[in-house]
Structures are given as C-alpha cells and as structure tokens.
Amino acid sequence: xxxxxPIPVVSASASGSAAAAAPxxxxxxxxxxxxxxxxxxxLAAGTPIALLAPSRAWAVELSHIDQxxxxxLMALARTLYPHATxxxxxxxxxxxxxxxxxxxxxxxxLIATGVTKLDQAAGGKFASLDPEKRTALVTxxxxxxxxxxxxxxxxxxxxxxxxxxxxxxxxxxxxxxxGYIFRGFNDLTWLPNPPPExxxxxxx
Numbered sequence: 292x293x294x295x296x297p298i299p300v301v302s303a304s305a306s307g308s309a310a311a312a313a314p315x316x317x318x319x320x321x322x323x324x325x326x327x328x329x330x331x332x333x334l335a336a337g338t339p340i341a342l343l344a345p346s347r348a349w350a351v352e353l354s355h356i357d358q359x360x361x362x363x364l365m366a367l368a369r370t371l372y373p374h375a376t377x378x379x380x381x382x383x384x385x386x387x388x389x390x391x392x393x394x395x396x397x398x399x400x401l402i403a404t405g406v407t408k409l410d411q412a413a414g415g416k417f418a419s420l421d422p423e424k425r426t427a428l429v430t431x432x433x434x435x436x437x438x439x440x441x442x443x444x445x446x447x448x449x450x451x452x453x454x455x456x457x458x459x460x461x462x463x464x465x466x467x468x469x470g471y472i473f474r475g476f477n478d479l480t481w482l483p484n485p486p487p488e489x490x491x492x493x494x495x
Contacts (some may be wrong), residue, residue, distance in 0.1 A: 328358040330383045349380045355393035361386045363406040366418035370425045384448040397410040405437025
C-alpha cells in the first residue's frame with residue numbers, strides 16, 4: 292500500500308540479542324513520533340483491506356499540521372464523504388495528502404484558519420461533534436475555501452488508492468489487461484442477479 296505508512300518495527304539482528312534490539316526499537320519509534328502529528332489505528336480482521344495489507348496496524352506521520360488539525364481533517368472528510376464501513380486508514384490519506392500541501396505556507400494558513408473556524412462554530416472541537424451536528428455545520432459553511440479544499444482533496448485521496456479499490460470491489464483499470472468485457476463485465480455484486488437470459492455467456 293503505497294499510501295499508508297506502517298509503524299516501523301525493529302527486531303533483533305541475527306548476531307544480536309532481543310534485549311539489545313529493544314533500545315533500538317524504542318529509538319526508532321521515538322524518531323517516528325517526532326512529526327507534528329501521528330494518525331494510527333488497527334484494521335478490522337477479515338476485511339478486504341486487512342487481507343490486502345501486510346499488517347493490520349497502520350500509522351501516518353504528519354509534518355506540517357498538528358494533531359488537532361489532523362483530527363479535524365479526518366472528521367471533515369468523513370462528514371463530506373460518509374462511508375460507514377470505510378476504515379480510518381483510508382480517511383487518513385486526506386490529512387496525509389493535505390499535510391504535503393501544507394508545506395506551502397498559504398495552504399498551511401488556510402488549513403489552520405479553517406480548522407479554527409470549525410472549532411469556534413462547534414463551540415469546542417469539531418471532531419468531537421456527533422455526525423448530524425458536523426453535517427449541519429459543514430452544510431452552513433460549504434462554500435468556505437477551506438471546506439472546498441478538503442472536499443476536492445477527498446476525491447483523489449479517498450478513492451484513488453488500492454485500499455479503496457479493495458473496499459469497494461473496484462478491480463482497477465482493464466485496458467492493459469484486454470478490457471472490461473473479459474475482466475468483470477458481468478460482475479454486478481452490488482445489484483440483484485439478473486435472469487440468465489439477460490446475461491448470456493460472452494462469445495470467445
């Protein structure tokens with residue numbers, strides 16, 4: 292998964308002991324946590340994304356936005372594009388990609404100001420509101436440049452990655468593999484099965 296950063300694990304080398312490796316593991320984790328914020332979690336066992344991932348544990352390190360901003364961006368992404376079963380590991384790609392854009396000072400300022408405005412409107416932390424209140428607040432501010440920035444980022448961050456493909460059952464582009472007619476053309480798992488006469492076998 293190119294868009295998720297696994298928590299680093301340091302194990303004992305063949306020539307060293309586990310006890311000697313432990314300090315190195317703590318140092319590696321401490322260095323990992325030196326960023327401005329870290330989003331982390333564990334994928335539910337047995338889900339398509341968990342089967343795809345090398346580890347159920349995931350973490351994303353952020354360098355330009357702080358933890359409160361990261362939490363607000365996660366909550367805003369879920370409010371703008373709600374999917375009850377889509378894991379946080381995918382939603383975390385939104386603050387991850389916005390963090391990269393926040394290396395540009397005007398973008399960083401827009402994010403900081405936008406999160407502050409949402410928190411002020413929420414009378415506390417926007418991320419702590421229930422979904423209905425978050426939706427009402429975002430609807431009232433849907434033309435705000437910050438909300439528009441996050442909305443636009445969600446389109447690519449949430450849906451253009453292998454984890455989302457696995458979750459939604461999208462098999463990827465088919466042109467390089469001969470086209471869709473031989474790769475899932477009749478796979479309508481999200482609809483009731485049509486009668487046999489509606490889907491005759493493909494001539495080969």
